[in-house]
Amino acid sequence: MNSTLSARRINGIGEYYFSSKLQQIDAIRKKGIEVLNLGIGSPDLPPHPAVIQEFNMAILEEGAHQYQSYKGLPELRQAIATWYRQYFQCELDSEMEILPLIGSKEGITHISMSLLDEGDEVLVPNPGYPAYETASKIAGGKVVHYDLLEENGYHPNFSELEKMDLTKVKLMWVNYPHMPTGTSGSDQLFKDLIQFTRNHNIILINDNPYAFILTKTPGSLLSYRSKEDHVLELNSLSKSHNMAGWRVGMLLGNQKLIETVLTFKSQVDSGQFKPMLKAAIKALSLDQSWIDEVNKAYRQRKNLVHKILDTLNCKYNPDTSGMFVWGQIPPQVESAECFSDWLLEKYKIFVPPGSIFGSNGKRYIRFSLCSPESVWNETLNRLKETK
Structure with missing residues (x-):
């Protein structure tokens, strides 16, 4: 028997940064010292009251507590299609091109496990959401980072990408609006991405949970694809509808790819809670006033x-x-990690270093807007009082 109890696939991955950091923050708080956590993107605002009311009513319906389809409710898929038509001017087949998920983070792993074979290469943005890299590695893929730099507007440099050996690349992750930098997508960017991946026979996936947060106009990669393009998009109600803990996400796009992901998904979960799905339908029906x-x-x-x-x-x-x-640290500071540690030690303020999102984030820190104004005012007071 092998002396190690863990599977090789998780070797070198390590604990998720925020998981370990929260333990450190909790240890400080147990000493009676309040730490202002300005780092985690979990919305503190509540869902719309009508969404909660719909959940409360649905929980009493007959059959509410039974297993549901792996594809969710047909009326939910239709509501998602209507939502995409209304806000993204994008037509989707609710039966063939939409797959509800237990949060979009689940989708990242499902996509990787169902589409990647050992040794397949994956283009992952640097900086970017760490889950793209982790899921790729767990699935046996080889991560190939592509640079997103401030001087290039945090958009891919297609000239540099064309110089790379792309023969083994099967999948490319993009994320616009981009986390952690806040960069928006554009018509031209989405067109260029689709053309680039089409030319090289690469599956293109946009992770799009921030489409409605402080954007001028919501955008979707799917608005620029053809039905035959190997293009997928992830979305969720976590950020747009303050439902992060509800775990309601969706995968949309190419029918054949959706079917492949469903094959894997159906082996690892047993559907979602019906009242939650009914509440999600209500959330998707909310008008512009909610977004505003x-x-x-x-x-x-x-x-x-x-x-x-x-x-x-x-x-x-x-x-x-x-x-x-996304903030760039002062030039005299050694690193983002040092800056983050200094804020925590001196001011009891936690802000994650940009380096956790990739080497191109080593001179940056990232604030999350998921704290009430009172916390931000307290942060300002602490900084000013001890300067």
Whole structure:
């Protein structure tokens, strides 16, 4: 018997950064010291009251507690199709091109496990969401990072990508609006991405949970694809509808790829809770006033974060999207890790270093907008009182 109890597939992955950091923060709090956690993107605002009411009513319906289809409710898939038509001007077949998920993070793993073979190469953005790399490695894929740099607007440099050996690349991850930098996508970017992956026979996947947060116009990669293109998109209600803990996500796009992912998904879960799905349908029916209300709160918080960054002598782009703010640390500071540790030790303020999102984040820190204004004002007070 092998002396190690863990499978080789998780060797070298390590514990998720925020999991270990929260333990450190909890240890400080047990000493009676309050730490202001400004790092995790879990919305603190509640869902719309009508969504909660729908859940409460649905929980009493006959059959509410039974197993559900792996594809969710037909009426949910139709609601998703209507949502995409209304906000993204994108037509989707609710039966063949939409797969509800237990959160979009589940989808990242399902995609990787069902589409990658040992040794397949995966283009992963640097900086980017760490789950793309982790899921690729677990599935046996080989991660190939592509640079997203401030001087290039955090968009892929297609000239550099064309110089790479792409013969073994099977899949490319993109994420616009981008986490952690807040960069928006554009018509031209999405067209270029589809053409690039089409030319090289690469599956293209856009992770799109921030489409409605502080964006001028919601955008979707799917609006630019043809039905034959090997293009998928992930979305969820976590950020747009303040339902992160509900775990309602979706995978959309190419029918054959959706069918392949469903084959894997059907082996690892048994569907979602029906009342939650009914509540998700209600959430998807909310009008523009809901989006405006959520963004009003985030806009006020973002203005306060900019004041904090000014106080810390950090540079930032004021015109970004999503629920995160990306700040460049002062030039005299050794590293983002040092800056993050300094904030935690001196001010009892936690802000994650950008390096956890890739080497191109080593001179940055990332704020999450998921704290009330009182926390941001307290942060400003702590920084000013001890300067």
